[in-house]
Amino acid sequence: MRRPPRRSTPAGEHRPVLLAQVLEVLSPRPGAVIVDCTLGFAGHAEALARAVGPTGKLVGLDWDAGNLARAAERLAPLGVPHALHHANFAGLPSVLGAEGIEAVDGLLADLGMSSMQVDDPERGFSYVRDGPLDMRMDRSRGPSAAELLASLNAEQIAQALAEYGDEPAAQRLARAIVSARSRQPIQRTSDLVRIIGEALQVPVERGGGWRLRPNRQRWQTHPAARTFQALRILVNRELANLRELLRVLPSCLKPGGRAAIISFHSGEDRLVKSAFRSGLEQGVYDLAAETPLRADFAEKQANPRSRSAKLRWVQRSR
Numbered sequence: 001m002r003r004p005p006r007r008s009t010p011a012g013e014h015r016p017v018l019l020a021q022v023l024e025v026l027s028p029r030p031g032a033v034i035v036d037c038t039l040g041f042a043g044h045a046e047a048l049a050r051a052v053g054p055t056g057k058l059v060g061l062d063w064d065a066g067n068l069a070r071a072a073e074r075l076a077p078l079g080v081p082h083a084l085h086h087a088n089f090a091g092l093p094s095v096l097g098a099e100g101i102e103a104v105d106g107l108l109a110d111l112g113m114s115s116m117q118v119d120d121p122e123r124g125f126s127y128v129r130d131g132p133l134d135m136r137m138d139r140s141r142g143p144s145a146a147e148l149l150a151s152l153n154a155e156q157i158a159q160a161l162a163e164y165g166d167e168p169a170a171q172r173l174a175r176a177i178v179s180a181r182s183r184q185p186i187q188r189t190s191d192l193v194r195i196i197g198e199a200l201q202v203p204v205e206r207g208g209g210w211r212l213r214p215n216r217q218r219w220q221t222h223p224a225a226r227t228f229q230a231l232r233i234l235v236n237r238e239l240a241n242l243r244e245l246l247r248v249l250p251s252c253l254k255p256g257g258r259a260a261i262i263s264f265h266s267g268e269d270r271l272v273k274s275a276f277r278s279g280l281e282q283g284v285y286d287l288a289a290e291t292p293l294r295a296d297f298a299e300k301q302a303n304p305r306s307r308s309a310k311l312r313w314v315q316r317s318r
Contacts, residue, residue, distance in 0.1 A: 015303045016043030018262055018311050021293045022108060023047060025260045025313040031055040032105035035096075035252070037089035037245070038062065040114035042071035048108065049080040058082040059099055061089055063137040063236075067114065088138075090244035092252055103252055107259040109245065111238070111268050112305055121189075125232060127204075127224035130190040135228075135235045145231045146187050154178045164239070165230030166266055173199050173227060189228075196224045229265065239267055246275035250284045253316035260313040269310050276314045287315035 016022075022044055028034055028051035036045040039062040049058045058080060062068055065086045075082050085095045089109055096104070117123050121131030124145060133146040149157070158174035161167040176199035177186065186192055197204030202223050233239060249259055263269040269292065279285040292310035300307045 016041075016047070017110060017112060017303065017306045017309045018293060018295060018299075019044060019047055021311050022260055022262075023051065025289075025293070025311070026106040026108065026258050028052050028056070028106055033057045033059070033101060034106045035059045035092070035104050035108070036061070037092065037107065037109040038111065039067055039071045039084065040110065041067070041116060042074040044108055044110060045071060045082075046074055046078065048106070049075055049078050049082060052080065054079050054081070056080065057101075059095065059101065059104070060084045061087045061092070061095060063088045064114070064117065065138070065140075067116070070116070088241055090241040090248075092245060093248050096252060103254040103257065105254055105257050107249070107253065107257070108261075109259075110262045111242065112262065112264045112309065113232070115305065124189055125228070127189060127193050127222055127228045130188055133187055133189050133192060135232045137236045142235065145235050146185070148231070148235060149177060149186050149192075150181060160234045161227055161230045163230070164233040164265070164267060165226035167226040167230060169200060175199075192227070193224045196227055233265070233267075239271065242268060242271055246271060249275075250279065250316060255316055255318045257316045258313055259316075260311055262309050262311045264305075264308050264310075269312070272312050276312060279314060283317055285314045286317040289313050 026034070026048070028048050030053040032052045033056060034048045034052055036048060036058065039045055039060040042060070045058055045060050052058065058075070060071060060082060062071070062084070063086070068084050068086055072084055083099055087095050096102070113125060118125050121129040124131050124134035133144065133149070135145040136142055143151075152160070154174045157177055158170040161170035161173055167173065173196060176195050180186060180195045186195065193204050200223050204223055253259060261272050263272055276285065276288045280288050289312050292312050295303075295306035295309055
């Protein structure tokens with residue numbers, strides 16, 4: 001079967017989400033030490049590096065080794081000291097220790113997917129491009145999404161779809177996946193998308209038909225979006241890693257240092273909100289956002305990734 005031509009990526013898809021809000025919240029000053037826990041295309045990192053200048057330092061982490069070279073190329077012309085690490089942010093203390101840094105002035109974690117990862121069909125993150133059903137951020141370790149779907153029972157699949165994807169049809173989809181794999185292994189993204197479409201009895205043609213768009217006051221999403229999100233979170237143990245980052249965060253911030261975390265899923269946001277509230281109550285933090293910052297309609301139109309983004313921030317007690 002011929003694959004459809006690859007869609008070119010609009011420039012907006014590489015825009016960092018909530019960039020103005022990140023800069024306002026973190027207020028990076030010349031000479032500051034900033035950590036970007038999720039480098040991606042280095043959109044946030046570039047702006048933060050410019051703000052701290054040549055007397056400051058940027059430390060960047062990314063679990064996807066493929067992002068590091070592109071980030072380094074983007075940061076090199078700025079003349080700002082920076083150190084990039086192939087690491088998960090759950091291991092942030094070890095990264096800072098390797099750099100001889102006790103604590104930092106500011107920290108950012110953008111928990112969303114990089115458009116570069118979604119655009120590469122070989123990574124298996126996209127429900128509109130056919131490719132191997134992989135979804136691992138770090139392809140050198142752990143089971144792929146295909147391997148997990150082959151090993152989990154219907155109850156486990158349904159639980160993951162409900163908890164990590166907020167999928168209302170979790171039970172139905174789980175039964176459909178188990179039934180389909182009994183006939184043939186589910187090895188490609190197009191296999192899974194077809195199963196979802198048949199189970200939900202909706203069209204799931206690849207291409208522009210299900211791209212996010214404003215419809216009155218609502219945003220339309222692809223029928224497979226929640227399932228793909230849930231599998232990605234499950235494959236990469238994203239919530240467990242976030243819990244660890246939130247646990248070690250206070251010890252990584254200087255007094256008065258700030259952290260900003262951008263989440264895209266209700267489970268992520270609940271963890272961040274709870275950790276920040278608990279830190280306030282215990283006196284670990286002395287300031288925090290009362291409500292999450294959101295993208296305005298103009299940003300949502302220019303950058304569809306921002307539509308579900310929530311930014312929460314906190315300040316370490318002085």
